[in-house]
Every structure is written in structure tokens, then in C-alpha cells.
Amino acid sequence: MTEANDPSQTFGGSAPTSPASPTGPGFGFRFHGKTAEYFRIWIVNFGLTIATLGIYSAWAKVRTRKYLYGNTELAGHRFDYTARPIDILKGRLVALVMVALYYGVSTFFPTAGIALLAVLALFVPFLIVTSMSFQLRNTTYRNIRFRFVRDFAAAYRTAATPIVILLGVAGLLYLANEFSGGLDWLADSANAEAEDGEELTALDLFVAFFFFAIYPFVPWFDFLRVRFVVDHSQFGDLEARFGETVGSFYWLYFASFCVGMGMILMLALAFGIGAASMGAAGLITEDGEGMGAFGALIVFLLVLGYVGLIFAASAYFRVRQRNLVYGNIRFGDVGLNSHLEFGRYAWITLTNFLAIVLSLGLLVPWATIRMARYTASRTSLDPVDLDSVVASIDDASSALGDEIGEIFDLDFGL
Amino acid sequence: MNPSAEAHYFDGQSARPVATTVRVDEIGHFRSAEDVFVPILFRDVTVHSRIGDLPRRIELPGGAVVETFDHFAVDAWLATLPRGGANPIHRLERNLPLALAATAIVAAFAIASIVWGLPWLSHAIAARIPPEAVRTLGEESLDALDRVAFAESELEADRQQELRRRFQSLVPAEREGFDYRLFFRKGEWIGPNAFALPNGTVVVTDELVALLHDDQELEAVLLHEIGHVVGRHSLELLVSQTGVAALVATLLGDVGTAGALAVALPQLLLETRFSRAVETEADDYALAEMRSRGMDTNHFANVLERMEACAYGDPVACGLPPAEESEANPSEEAEPLSDEPDEPDDPEESEESEESQESGDPPDPADTPGWLDYLNSHPATPERIARFRTTENDD
Numbered sequence: 001m002t003e004a005n006d007p008s009q010t011f012g013g014s015a016p017t018s019p020a021s022p023t024g025p026g027f028g029f030r031f032h033g034k035t036a037e038y039f040r041i042w043i044v045n046f047g048l049t050i051a052t053l054g055i056y057s058a059w060a061k062v063r064t065r066k067y068l069y070g071n072t073e074l075a076g077h078r079f080d081y082t083a084r085p086i087d088i089l090k091g092r093l094v095a096l097v098m099v100a101l102y103y104g105v106s107t108f109f110p111t112a113g114i115a116l117l118a119v120l121a122l123f124v125p126f127l128i129v130t131s132m133s134f135q136l137r138n139t140t141y142r143n144i145r146f147r148f149v150r151d152f153a154a155a156y157r158t159a160a161t162p163i164v165i166l167l168g169v170a171g172l173l174y175l176a177n178e179f180s181g182g183l184d185w186l187a188d189s190a191n192a193e194a195e196d197g198e199e200l201t202a203l204d205l206f207v208a209f210f211f212f213a214i215y216p217f218v219p220w221f222d223f224l225r226v227r228f229v230v231d232h233s234q235f236g237d238l239e240a241r242f243g244e245t246v247g248s249f250y251w252l253y254f255a256s257f258c259v260g261m262g263m264i265l266m267l268a269l270a271f272g273i274g275a276a277s278m279g280a281a282g283l284i285t286e287d288g289e290g291m292g293a294f295g296a297l298i299v300f301l302l303v304l305g306y307v308g309l310i311f312a313a314s315a316y317f318r319v320r321q322r323n324l325v326y327g328n329i330r331f332g333d334v335g336l337n338s339h340l341e342f343g344r345y346a347w348i349t350l351t352n353f354l355a356i357v358l359s360l361g362l363l364v365p366w367a368t369i370r371m372a373r374y375t376a377s378r379t380s381l382d383p384v385d386l387d388s389v390v391a392s393i394d395d396a397s398s399a400l401g402d403e404i405g406e407i408f409d410l411d412f413g414l
Numbered sequence: 415m416n417p418s419a420e421a422h423y424f425d426g427q428s429a430r431p432v433a434t435t436v437r438v439d440e441i442g443h444f445r446s447a448e449d450v451f452v453p454i455l456f457r458d459v460t461v462h463s464r465i466g467d468l469p470r471r472i473e474l475p476g477g478a479v480v481e482t483f484d485h486f487a488v489d490a491w492l493a494t495l496p497r498g499g500a501n502p503i504h505r506l507e508r509n510l511p512l513a514l515a516a517t518a519i520v521a522a523f524a525i526a527s528i529v530w531g532l533p534w535l536s537h538a539i540a541a542r543i544p545p546e547a548v549r550t551l552g553e554e555s556l557d558a559l560d561r562v563a564f565a566e567s568e569l570e571a572d573r574q575q576e577l578r579r580r581f582q583s584l585v586p587a588e589r590e591g592f593d594y595r596l597f598f599r600k601g602e603w604i605g606p607n608a609f610a611l612p613n614g615t616v617v618v619t620d621e622l623v624a625l626l627h628d629d630q631e632l633e634a635v636l637l638h639e640i641g642h643v644v645g646r647h648s649l650e651l652l653v654s655q656t657g658v659a660a661l662v663a664t665l666l667g668d669v670g671t672a673g674a675l676a677v678a679l680p681q682l683l684l685e686t687r688f689s690r691a692v693e694t695e696a697d698d699y700a701l702a703e704m705r706s707r708g709m710d711t712n713h714f715a716n717v718l719e720r721m722e723a724c725a726y727g728d729p730v731a732c733g734l735p736p737a738e739e740s741e742a743n744p745s746e747e748a749e750p751l752s753d754e755p756d757e758p759d760d761p762e763e764s765e766e767s768e769e770s771q772e773s774g775d776p777p778d779p780a781d782t783p784g785w786l787d788y789l790n791s792h793p794a795t796p797e798r799i800a801r802f803r804t805t806e807n808d809d
Contacts, residue, residue: 044507144428
């Protein structure tokens with residue numbers, strides 16, 4: 001071995017020499033990336049991307065992924081990302097044209113813009129399949145490719161129910177309004193007390209009612225999406241299955257909702273106590289006069305509290321969701337395990353965010369490495385004979401879906 | 415010297431790794447000491463570029479892969495090839511000061527070209543769109559505004575007719591295919607304002623008419639709006655803002671959601687900068703037209719002042735009775751003569767005006783911290799007013 005070698009790397013066959021999983025035997029994931037190293041890659045990516053007005057971004061993405069995947073170790077060996085930058089570039093150019101088209105149409109023809117969006121929405125199942133297919137096909141472990149089964153019919157079948165429900169709810173609301181004028185009446189009575197400039201329109205109420213009516217279905221839709229994605233994924237000939245039921249999703253959303261509500265109550269309580277004590281101290285009167293600097297402080301704290309609340313509640317949700325989804329991906333008798341902890345995860349997310357903002361983005365590599373290290377350390381695979389996995393027959397696919405999804409910032413994967 | 419290296423061989427058919435020792439022999443063959451794979455000319459294998467300290471991937475024809483951490487050995491093998499296996503990107507990554515300096519220079523250069531190049535490009539593109547194509551555009555925008563904001567105007571019909579006559583006298587002789595028409599609407603929550611649509615339609619709200627003291631002030635406002643039409647500003651803004659959005663998304667798209675804030679700010683700065691630029695252009699047009707027609711440019715300055723005061727909560731400025739009970743209508747979007755009707759929710763502006771209302775007396779606009787101006791879609795009002803303020807008119 002020469003000085004270039006890292007003696008801590010394992011060279012034994014396939015023995016599970018990587019750390020044991022957090023909760024028992026099996027293979028723990030481990031992330032080896034180093035901030036100093038990644039920062040250099042990241043900064044050069046940034047510079048070259050700007051220098052080439054974005055063309056290099058496809059190569060930058062591949063390089064980044066190769067670094068992140070290549071530093072993820074399982075059972076002694078690393079992952080790899082094998083996409084060709086040129087495919088990614090082609091996809092990005094198409095996506096760019098679509099974005100410009102949408103901008104142009106929606107600015108001068110707002111109604112047509114919405115129609116265009118609806119048409120694009122019809123493509124979502126297609127995009128999910130092609131995007132997942134591209135992503136998985138270009139992920140390898142021990143030189144065996146992952147795979148996403150390209151069953152478009154199943155994708156549309158799965159999407160059909162949510163679409164029907166969404167349209168049904170919207171239609172019902174619309175009809176109810178047409179026949180009873182209910183929304184307009186509501187808006188008018190609400191507006192009777194509103195000041196100028198704060199009037200609601202029937203449209204506002206429609207949107208509000210729509211989301212309210214849709215919310216009970218969201219856990220179910222989420223479950224359908226996750227199950228579809230997992231059930232069509234495989235590593236070599238090893239097929240993945242999602243091992244949980246829709247009930248677990250309802251519990252996830254319900255628990256998160258309770259936690260969020262609890263936090264709102266605490267915040268309101270804190271605010272109320274604060275205001276009352278300041279009133280008692282004679283600092284503010286009933287009309288809120290004399291607020292001045294204290295008023296500004298209260299508003300500031302309130303905003304801070306609100307932001308922190310959203311932050312914490314969403315972190316709670318994400319931790320539980322991640323554990324639920326990843327922890328129930330099963331390959332036959334064995335499966336993945338995910339044990340992210342809310343406290344640590346929220347702390348990492350918060351400090352990452354602050355660091356990135358305060359450093360004007362320069363600490364993004366540090367934040368990325370940090371989070372990757374944590375999530376890897378809390379993920380593991382049940383003991384299984386990885387050596388016995390063989391390659392599956394794959395089919396060709398284009399990169400189109402993957403990059404379009406990225407531009408529109410749609411979250412397709414898990 | 416042909417170093418050998420410890421490596422793993424993955425045949426691509428099974429996930430079972432095979433430990434082996436590999437090297438490049440004297441005749442250029444890449445081979446395994448345990449004969450795990452058929453020796454192949456090293457020229458014909460693909461050595462993936464080095465990324466940090468990741469294991470080096472050597473791909474054999476047929477899809478099998480050999481992985482090793484022995485970078486020293488791999489570099490030595492690559493040196494035997496004619497190209498030498500130089501990897502400029504990796505060398506740039508290893509030289510941190512160089513990478514940082516290069517990035518800073520490139521970023522500065524790119525930003526400069528966006529800030530100056532993009533408006534020029536948008537202008538060039540907008541100028542080349544034939545007016546006939548523009549004619550139908552914008553009608554939908556008015557319909558949308560009518561649905562979302564406007565109500566029917568309550569101005570008397572003869573008054574509207576008269577103002578329309580004056581509008582037509584201000585329209586440039588060379589129509590360029592624009593269909594110059596003046597519409598009146600009740601502005602509701604939009605308040606006193608005027609818009610120009612790309613096809614030549616100008617919309618003025620009743621609240622603005624109430625705010626004006628005489629018809630010459632209205633003419634000044636109309637000239638500013640005509641300036642937007644002539645300059646094809648809607649199209650320019652569309653192109654430039656789309657360009658900004660697309661560029662930002664592409665350049666910084668991989669930063670991830672955590673860096674989204676850092677991405678949004680430059681985008682906002684650029685977009686409002688372009689918006690300020692077209693407002694200044696419209697002001698230029700109005701200034702020139704007023705001078706050539708012998709109109710007193712102070713009228714426009716008066717309008718700007720009054721709209722500013724109205725925005726800060728002075729009901730008299732808005733043309734309303736000075737009662738304490740009835741709140742003036744200092745709408746959130748009382749920015750003088752905005753051109754973009756599509757975005758009524760401008761958080762920076764509404765924050766400004768709401769803060770000042772709560773503190774009692776309308777503050778002096780000149781007290782607004784200067785840096786907030788960079789977030790404003792309109793040039794700072796005192797400067798605008800000063801341009802139109804004259805003690806005497808030259809012609």
C-alpha cells in the first residue's frame with residue numbers, strides 16, 4: 001500500500017466490516033465525505049457553471065453525485081452515479097424551453113397559462129416514471145445497476161384516483177357556489193368588517209375551502225405515491241416492496257398535525273402572557289398605543305417564533321416521514337431501517353440553514369456533508385447476502401423526465 | 415516502474431466482489447495477478463476522472479469495473495499513455511486558492527454581463543416583435559384584472575369622453591400598430607394607479623382621477639404610460655425576468671432547498687433593477703414629450719408627490735375629505751404609476767407603508783433607508799420628482 005491509500009478502507013471480500021446498524025446486526029450505511037474536499041469540488045463546479053452560463057451544470061451535477069454516492073459506503077463498498085452529463089444537458093435545455101414558454105404564455109394569456117399548467121400536470125405520472133427510471137438506472141452498487149420498472153399504465157392508474165378526487169372536490173365546490181352563492185355571501189359578510197384593501201374575494205375562499213377539503217386525502221395520496229415508487233424499484237434482481245399500510249401515513253400526518261398545533265398553542269400562549277405582562281407593567285394600553293420599540297420587539301419575537309415553529313414542525317414531519325418510508329422498504333425478508341431522531345435532525349437543519357444564510361451560501365458544502373453523514377449513520381440494511389444479487393435485464397430510457405422535474409422543483413423521489 | 419495495486423473486481427453480472435492485484439505490464443496490458451479477467455490493453459480501458467479521494471474506477475470493455483484506492487499506481491499507469499491522463503478539473507480542485515480566485519473573477523464577470531447584457535438583449539428582442547403580434551396580447555390581462563380587482567368605473571360618461579379626447583391628442587403620430595385606447599376602472603384595493611398594456615391600452619383608475627387636480631396632471635401621467643407602450647416595456651420585462659429566472663435556476667439549481675434564500679435575493683435584486691430601469695425610461699419619454707409640447711413638467715412632479723403622500727396615509731392627498739374616521743385608501747400598491755399589474759402583493763412596499771401608518775405621522779419619504787431602494791420596483795420617488803421639478807420652463 002502506498003501513501004495514497006487510506007488504511008481505514010476495507011479490503012476484505014464482502015464481510016460486513018462497516019459499522020453495525022444503530023439497532024442491531026446488519027449493515028450500517030456510512031458517509032465518508034469530507035467538507036474540505038467537497039468544498040473544492042463545489043466551488044469549481046460553481047465557477048465553471050457560471051463561466052459557461054450554465055452548460056457545465058450538467059457535468060457539475062454528475063460530479064457532485066459521484067462524490068456523494070461514491071462516499072456512501074455499505075457493507076464495505078461504495079455506490080456510484082453513472083449518468084452521462086450530455087444526457088442531463090439535453091434534458092435541461094428542453095426543460096428551459098418549456099419554462100420560457102410557460103412564462104410567456106401565462107403573462108399575456110393568464111387563462112391559457114393555467115390551462116397549460118393543467119396539461120403539464122397530466123404529464124406528471126409520465127415524468128415520475130422516466131425521472132425515477134433515469135435516476136435508478138444510473139445508480140450502481142458493486143457495479144450492479146438499480147432499476148425502476150417503467151410501467152406507465154400503472155403510473156396513470158395510480159394517479160387516476162387522486163386526480164378524480166381532486167377534480168371532484170373542485171367541481172363540487174364550484175357547483176355548490178353556483179347554486180347557493182354561498183362563497184360570495186360568505187365573502188360579503190366577511191368583508192363587512194374588513195378594511196379597505198383586506199377584502200376577500202370569492203376566489204380566495206374557494207381556494208381555502210378547496211385545500212381544507214383536500215387535506216384529509218393527502219396522507220392517502222402520499223401513501224399511493226410512495227408505494228408506487230418503492231414497489232417498482234429494484235436493485236439488480238432484488239425487488240423492493242413497501243411494507244406499510246395507508247394507516248401509518250394517516251398516523252404520520254395526524255401526529256405531525258398535533259405537534260404543529262401544540263407548537264402554535266405554545267406560541268400563542270407565550271405571546272398572550274408576554275402581552276398581558278407588558279400591559280400589566282403599563283407598557284402598552286388597550287389600544288396598543290405606546291408600543292413603539294417594545295411593539296417592534298414583540299412583532300420581531302412573534303415572527304421569529306412563527307418561523308421557528310414552522311421549521312420545527314416541518315422537521316418533525318420530515319423525520320417521521322423519512323423513517324416511515326425508508327424504514328419500510330423491504331427486499332423479501334430483509335429491509336432497510338431508518339432511525340432519524342427529531343432533536344438531532346432539527347438541530348442540524350436549523351444550524352445548516354443559519355450557516356448558509358450567514359455565509360451567503362459558502363457553507364453549503366459543509367451543510368451537505370453534515371446532513372449526509374447524519375442520515376447515513378442512522379440508516380442500515382438488515383443482514384442479507386449481497387453477493388448473491390445478480391444484474392437484471394434493463395431497458396433504455398431517456399433523461400428527459402429527470403431534468404424537467406428538477407427545473408420545476410417537483411419532488412419525485414422518496 | 416510498473417506499480418501494482420490492490421483492487422476489487424466487479425463483473426457487473428453479480429454483486430460479488432473479487433479481491434485482486436492489478437497492474438499494467440511491460441507491453442501495456444492491464445492484467446490481474448490472479449487472472450480474474452482477460453488482460454486488455456490499458457489504452458482500451460476507461461479510467462474515470464479522479465474525484466477527491468474516491469476509489470478510482472477503471473471500466474473494462476463489456477461493463478466490468480475494477481476499483482482501487484491506489485491513486486499513486488493509477489497515476490503512474492496513466493503516465494504511460496500518450497495523453498498522460500491529465501485531469502485539469504481535478505487539478506483545479508486541488509489548488510484551492512486558484513479555484514477560489516477563478517470563481518470570484520468568473521462570478522463577477524458573469525454577474526456584470528447579466529446586469530448589463532440582459533437588459534440590452536431584452537430590449538433588442540422586444541423591439542423586434544411586430545406590433546401586430548402584440549395587438550391581441552394584453553387583452554386577457556385586462557380581463558383577468560377585471561375579475562380579480564377592478565370594478566366598473568363610476569366616472570361620468572362625458573368626463574370619460576373628454577379625457578379620452580385628450581389622450582388621443584397625446585398619442586404619438588407614428589402608431590406603430592399599437593391600438594391606443596384609454597379605459598377607466600374603479601381601482602378597489604389597487605387604489606390610484608394607471609397601467610399600460612403591451613397592445614397600447616392604458617387603464618386609469620377612478621381613484622387616480624380623484625387624486626389629480628387638473629387635466630394637465632392627467633396628461634403628464636398618460637404620457638408616462640404611453641412611454642411604457644412605445645418602449646415595449648411589458649415585453650422587455652417579460653424577457654428579462656424570464657431570463658433572470660431561468661439563469662438563476664440553472665446556475666444555482668443544484669444548491670438545494672437550503673440555499674434557496676441565497677438564490678432568491680439576487681433574483682429579486684435583478685428583477686427590481688430591470689423594473690426600475692423601464693420606469694426611468696418611461697419618465698424619460700414623458701419628460702421629453704412634455705418639453706416638446708411646452709407643458710409644465712412640474713405637473714408630473716406634483717402628481718408623484720401627491721401619490722407618495724397618499725400612499726403614506728394622507729387622505730387629503732388622495733383627494734378624499736380629511737375626516738379622521740374614514741381611513742384613506744392607502745392601498746398596498748400605491749406606487750406611482752406601476753407598469754406591472756400582475757403582482758399586487760409587493761411585500762417590501764406594503765411593509766414600508768404599513769409601518770409608517772402605525773407610527774402616527776406620515777414619515778418623510780426621504781427617511782427611508784437607502785438600501786431598501788434596491789428592493790423597490792420603482793426608482794426612488796424624490797429623485798423622480800426632482801427630475802420633473804423646474805422653476806422655469808425652457809420652451
